[in-house]
Amino acid sequence: MEKLISRVFIAKVDELPKNLGKRVYVGDGNLELAVFKLANGDIRAIENRCPHKAGVLSEGMVSGEYVFCPMHDWKISVVDGKAQGPDVGCVKTFKVAVEDGEVYVLLGEAEEASLPSECSHS
Amino acid sequence: MSKQKLLLIGNGMAGIRAIEEILKLAPDKFDITVFGDEPYPNYNRIQLSKVLQGDTEIADITLNDWNWYEENGISLYTGESVTGIDTKQQTISTDKGRKIAYDKLIIATGSVPFMLPLPGADKEGVTAFRNIRDCEQMIQASQEHKKAVVIGGGLLGLEAARGLLNLGMTVDVVHLSDTLMERQLDKTAGKMLQKELESQGMNFLLEKQSAEIIGEERVAGLKFADGEEVQADLVVMAVGIKPNAALAKDSGIEVNRGIIVNDYLETNVAGVYAVGECVEHRGAVYGLVAPLYQQGQEMAKRICGTESVGYQGSVLSTQLKVSGVDVFSAGKIVEDEETKSVKVFDDWRGVYQKVLIDEGKITGAVLFGDTKDGNRLLGLINKSAPIEEYMDNAASQETGVDLVASMPNEEIICGCNGVTKGAIVDAINSQGLTTVEQVKGCTSASRSCGGCTSLVSDLVACTIGDAFEQNQKESVCSCTTLSKDEVIEEIKAKGLSHTREVMNVLGWTSEEGCSKCRPALNYYLGMLNPTGYKDEKESRYVNERLRANIQKDGTYSVVPRMYGGVTNSKDLRKIADVADKYEVKLIKVTGGQRIDLFGVKKDDLPSIWAELDMPSGAAYAKGLRTVKTCVGADFCRFGTSDSIGLGTQLEKKFEGMNAPHKVKMSVSACPRNCAEGAVKDVGIIGLDGEYEIYVGGNAGTHMRQAELLAKVKTEKEVLETTAAFLQYYRETANYLDRTSVWVERMGIDHIKEVLADEQTFKELNKRMDENMSVVQDGWKEVLEDKTMARDLYENVKIPVGTK
Ligand code: SRM
Ligand SMILES: Cc1cc2nc3c(=O)[nH]c(=O)nc-3n(C[C@H](O)[C@H](O)[C@H](O)COP(=O)(O)OP(=O)(O)OC[C@H]3O[C@@H](n4cnc5c(N)ncnc54)[C@H](O)[C@@H]3O)c2cc1C
Ligand code: SF4
Ligand code: FES
Numbered sequence: 001m002e003k004l005i006s007r008v009f010i011a012k013v014d015e016l017p018k019n020l021g022k023r024v025y026v027g028d029g030n031l032e033l034a035v036f037k038l039a040n041g042d043i044r045a046i047e048n049r050c051p052h053k054a055g056v057l058s059e060g061m062v063s064g065e066y067v068f069c070p071m072h073d074w075k076i077s078v079v080d081g082k083a084q085g086p087d088v089g090c091v092k093t094f095k096v097a098v099e100d101g102e103v104y105v106l107l108g109e110a111e112e113a114s115l116p117s118e119c120s121h122s
Numbered sequence: 123m124s125k126q127k128l129l130l131i132g133n134g135m136a137g138i139r140a141i142e143e144i145l146k147l148a149p150d151k152f153d154i155t156v157f158g159d160e161p162y163p164n165y166n167r168i169q170l171s172k173v174l175q176g177d178t179e180i181a182d183i184t185l186n187d188w189n190w191y192e193e194n195g196i197s198l199y200t201g202e203s204v205t206g207i208d209t210k211q212q213t214i215s216t217d218k219g220r221k222i223a224y225d226k227l228i229i230a231t232g233s234v235p236f237m238l239p240l241p242g243a244d245k246e247g248v249t250a251f252r253n254i255r256d257c258e259q260m261i262q263a264s265q266e267h268k269k270a271v272v273i274g275g276g277l278l279g280l281e282a283a284r285g286l287l288n289l290g291m292t293v294d295v296v297h298l299s300d301t302l303m304e305r306q307l308d309k310t311a312g313k314m315l316q317k318e319l320e321s322q323g324m325n326f327l328l329e330k331q332s333a334e335i336i337g338e339e340r341v342a343g344l345k346f347a348d349g350e351e352v353q354a355d356l357v358v359m360a361v362g363i364k365p366n367a368a369l370a371k372d373s374g375i376e377v378n379r380g381i382i383v384n385d386y387l388e389t390n391v392a393g394v395y396a397v398g399e400c401v402e403h404r405g406a407v408y409g410l411v412a413p414l415y416q417q418g419q420e421m422a423k424r425i426c427g428t429e430s431v432g433y434q435g436s437v438l439s440t441q442l443k444v445s446g447v448d449v450f451s452a453g454k455i456v457e458d459e460e461t462k463s464v465k466v467f468d469d470w471r472g473v474y475q476k477v478l479i480d481e482g483k484i485t486g487a488v489l490f491g492d493t494k495d496g497n498r499l500l501g502l503i504n505k506s507a508p509i510e511e512y513m514d515n516a517a518s519q520e521t522g523v524d525l526v527a528s529m530p531n532e533e534i535i536c537g538c539n540g541v542t543k544g545a546i547v548d549a550i551n552s553q554g555l556t557t558v559e560q561v562k563g564c565t566s567a568s569r570s571c572g573g574c575t576s577l578v579s580d581l582v583a584c585t586i587g588d589a590f591e592q593n594q595k596e597s598v599c600s601c602t603t604l605s606k607d608e609v610i611e612e613i614k615a616k617g618l619s620h621t622r623e624v625m626n627v628l629g630w631t632s633e634e635g636c637s638k639c640r641p642a643l644n645y646y647l648g649m650l651n652p653t654g655y656k657d658e659k660e661s662r663y664v665n666e667r668l669r670a671n672i673q674k675d676g677t678y679s680v681v682p683r684m685y686g687g688v689t690n691s692k693d694l695r696k697i698a699d700v701a702d703k704y705e706v707k708l709i710k711v712t713g714g715q716r717i718d719l720f721g722v723k724k725d726d727l728p729s730i731w732a733e734l735d736m737p738s739g740a741a742y743a744k745g746l747r748t749v750k751t752c753v754g755a756d757f758c759r760f761g762t763s764d765s766i767g768l769g770t771q772l773e774k775k776f777e778g779m780n781a782p783h784k785v786k787m788s789v790s791a792c793p794r795n796c797a798e799g800a801v802k803d804v805g806i807i808g809l810d811g812e813y814e815i816y817v818g819g820n821a822g823t824h825m826r827q828a829e830l831l832a833k834v835k836t837e838k839e840v841l842e843t844t845a846a847f848l849q850y851y852r853e854t855a856n857y858l859d860r861t862s863v864w865v866e867r868m869g870i871d872h873i874k875e876v877l878a879d880e881q882t883f884k885e886l887n888k889r890m891d892e893n894m895s896v897v898q899d900g901w902k903e904v905l906e907d908k909t910m911a912r913d914l915y916e917n918v919k920i921p922v923g924t925k
Contacts, residue, residue: 008920009920010918010920011918015912017660017913017914018660019660020659020660020913020914022917022918023724023917023918024917024918024919024920025917025918025919025920026920027920027921035918039634052181053674055676056672056676059664059667059668059672059676060637060664061637061640061641061660061661061662061663061664062660063632063634063635063636063637063640064632064633064634068636068637070663070664070672071672071674073637075636075637082189085187085189087181087182088163088181088184088187088188088189089181
């Protein structure tokens with residue numbers, strides 16, 4: 001299937017609060033992202049849907065490269081999207097580009113490609 | 123040299139455990155492939171009972187997660203069934219058309235539940251209890267239907283019945299025999315069990331033979347051989363299991379009741395092994411994990427070429443996993459002519475214990491009501507110990523820690539996984555383990571049915587001594603070994619001022635902490651330096667950070683303050699107006715005497731608060747929530763004082779306070795205590811000319827009745843005593859301990875003593891005042907701070923089709 005990679009503007013780097021998540025609605029609401037600016041300055045984007053019970057990860061507590069889901073405290077890597085043991089599951093991750101102090105997220109094919117392989121089992 | 127190909131059919135408890143054993147002995151010898159027809163990684167089937175009973179969730183019963191397979195280089199095919207084995211070509215084929223060669227093959231296909239071949243057994247709503255799907259089907263049925271019938275009064279049936287009761291269904295248990303669990307219990311214990319379960323709400327239909335399942339498409343009832351009928355929307359068949367040996371049989375492998383194996387778990391075909399519930403060893407078929415794990419261990423040795431004596435068969439022990447019912451049995455359960463027994467029957471406490479003795483040696487045991495001797499008895503039965511060995515110890519009433527201390531090293535602690543006391547102690551000592559979770563990870567003890575968790579905990583306690591106390595109770599979280607008191611001392615001594623600084627200087631193992639320590643440190647820092655510390659919103663739980671409680675769908679609730687539960691038409695009108703304007707999904711009167719608006723979108727929160735123009739009710743806070751009041755002297759014929767007035771004063775004095783956990787108060791104007799002071803953190807009862815102050819009550823997860831802290835004469839004294847009490851709590855409690863836990867730990871007498879010292883009392887009040895002097899209203903703070911409003915409440919919306 002043909003699918004275009006769209007590159008969408010999220011915010012200016014300075015406008016994103018450190019160690020907090022931003023809730024990003026894409027399109028008509030079927031897809032929601034959680035965008036985080038980590039303590040080390042990295043910006044990461046994952047789907048805003050906890051693998052446990054679909055909690056809004058954007059409101060979780062951010063520690064290092066992990067976000068703790070605000071619903072039941074699952075620990076999710078914002079880098080590869082995997083839930084940390086003993087919990088199992090993962091969320092989609094999205095590529096982020098920063099140019100001239102502006103943050104872009106790459107949607108489209110990239111999302112499939114970055115789905116951790118273990119997820120294809122379930 | 124290329125690796126040998128090892129293939130496992132059956133991704134279940136016995137097969138995967140055997141693979142774990144093989145990986146231990148020869149980590150690099152095999153290329154391992156696993157087929158399982160269920161769509162999950164290996165999970166703990168035993169815990170399905172607890173899932174059904176609501177004690178745990180399906181997500182939490184995984185034993186080996188996807189990562190485990192990956193890390194060990196195992197190719198896993200789930201949701202795929204092996205349909206043929208060609209033992210000549212040494213290949214297997216699957217229902218997805220795959221064909222794979224093997225050098226060594228392990229069959230671990232488990233059992234299939236036995237379904238009574240009744241007319242109508244194919245109707246919708248008839249299920250077994252074996253796997254996750256069955257479990258989900260039952261949970262689903264309980265949401266739509268009311269009445270369940272479980273056929274089978276054995277272990278499985280009773281656990282299913284208990285689960286269905288917990289799910290809100292009415293449950294009949296149908297059983298062919300006249301006593302329950304007759305394979306594991308004698309008549310006395312069986313009857314005691316029945317009585318106990320009846321009192322839990324189970325209904326028994328004993329000596330009943332099922333004849334037909336009636337209904338249209340879905341089951342409507344069950345008919346018995348005697349013609350009687352009962353109504354049923356769900357029928358669970360738990361009448362037994364049979365080894366799943368069809369695949370082996372069709373492939374020409376020798377099968378009787380199960381797949382026949384020798385002491386090394388080898389079948390009659392070279393290179394083909396079998397393990398688990400699907401096998402028959404020396405005429406015996408097992409349906410519990412302990413023997414299956416022993417089989418796996420012996421098989422692994424053979425496969426890896428290690429010398430061993432082989433599997434010798436097992437003595438079975440059983441435990442019923444129904445909360446509030448303790449039953450245990452092992453070995454022989456009924457006496458014959460030769461057998462003698464030791465019995466204790468205590469009808470009053472509901473305890474029955476029977477130990478069977480043949481020729482002076484212990485051969486079996488049945489315990490009801492008090493089963494803590496169970497594992498020890500199993501050990502004694504296994505080594506045919508003389509009865510004296512049991513009696514000598516039984517007489518002394520030992521506490522848990524003494525009991526494990528006195529156990530010999532070879533005694534089994536975890537029956538399921540065959541882990542001895544010695545093995546656990548070794549692991550603790552050699553790897554510096556300090557918690558039950560770590561022991562579980564290293565030794566597998568308590569990893570299956572969980573029945574031995576308290577023994578393991580006692581054993582950790584007695585092995586590491588004082589360190590256990592510290593570790594279990596006091597380390598702030600797993601990022602550090604320091605206790606709260608140590609952390610606070612260090613913060614004071616070194617003048618630390620940020621959470622990150624505390625973590626760096628005190629050597630946290632993770633750079634940025636976790637969701638446990640971050641909020642705790644944030645609280646401690648603020649408590650120690652109320653006027654100087656800048657609260658870190660990133661270290662607050664979502665509810666506190668956003669000053670609203672998050673709902674399951676990511677919307678929020680709004681609870682404006684209503685001092686003492688008193689409102690007026692103007693406030694009510696404002697509430698009604700914003701409710702309409704923002705189309706809130708639910709308006710509800712809370713248990714805390716105020717009104718809650720549910721289902722508000724995050725980005726609407728600031729404007730709702732602005733329009734309400736009422737103080738925040740702080741329904742999200744680790745701090746003062748509500749002060750509940752009764753009507754009081756102005757209206758009530760029994761009232762002795764102005765409870766509403768005093769409640770309002772308390773609420774105004776302490777609103778906005780930060781505390782280790784939430785604080786709820788109440789004021790009643792007579793001992794009838796209509797504001798429920800006995801279950802509040804602080805509960806005031808007005809009497810004629812005097813006030814009683816009760817503290818440490820809790821009506822939540824762990825109910826606790828409040829204790830009397832003081833009797834005072836004036837409202838001013840009530841306010842000051844409350845302030846001193848709360849400040850002492852703020853300064854000395856662990857973060858997330860309610861006053862109930864804290865009062866229990868400190869002792870009410872100690873707290874009274876501290877407050878009795880006039881100087882201390884004054885200073886506590888002074889520090890409380892200092893703390894309250896910087897407090898702002900949670901909502902106003904947001905409304906006045908533009909960056910905060912943007913950072914926390916604004917979302918980003920991206921239209922479709924952007925490039
Ligand atoms: C709204 C309310 C239920 C209601 O509709 O009446 C409520 C709702 C919640 N309670 Fe409660 N509790 C409410 C009264 C109570 C009461 C009764 C009372 O206060 O009179 C109790 C038992 C009394 C007690 O605390 O001692 C109570 C014991 C709990 C507990 C267990 C606390 C404990 O120490 O064991 C929790 C969990 C926690 O706080 O960690 C909890 C947690 C919650 C949370 C905040 C769960 C959460 O973290 O998301 C709920 C928010 C629901 C939501 O979607 O907004 N709620 N909760 C009540 C709000 C009162 C208020 O006006 O502020
Ligand atoms: C509700 C419940 C409670 C229990 N409680 C206890 C308890 O308290 N204590 C205790 O010791 N035991 C208990 N048991 C029993 C215990 O779970 C079993 O003894 C154990 O799971 C058996 O392990 P196994 O590997 O032999 O079989 P299983 O765990 O059933 O694994 C076999 C696997 O092989 C798969 N399979 C079968 N055929 C094929 C094929 N052709 N191709 C691919 N895959 C296939 C099956 O789908 C299954 O996943 C309980 C069981 C249940 C259902
Ligand atoms: S009791 Fe409290 S926490 Fe539990 S569901 Fe009800 S409101 Fe939520
Ligand atoms: S929804 Fe995320 S932990 Fe439960």
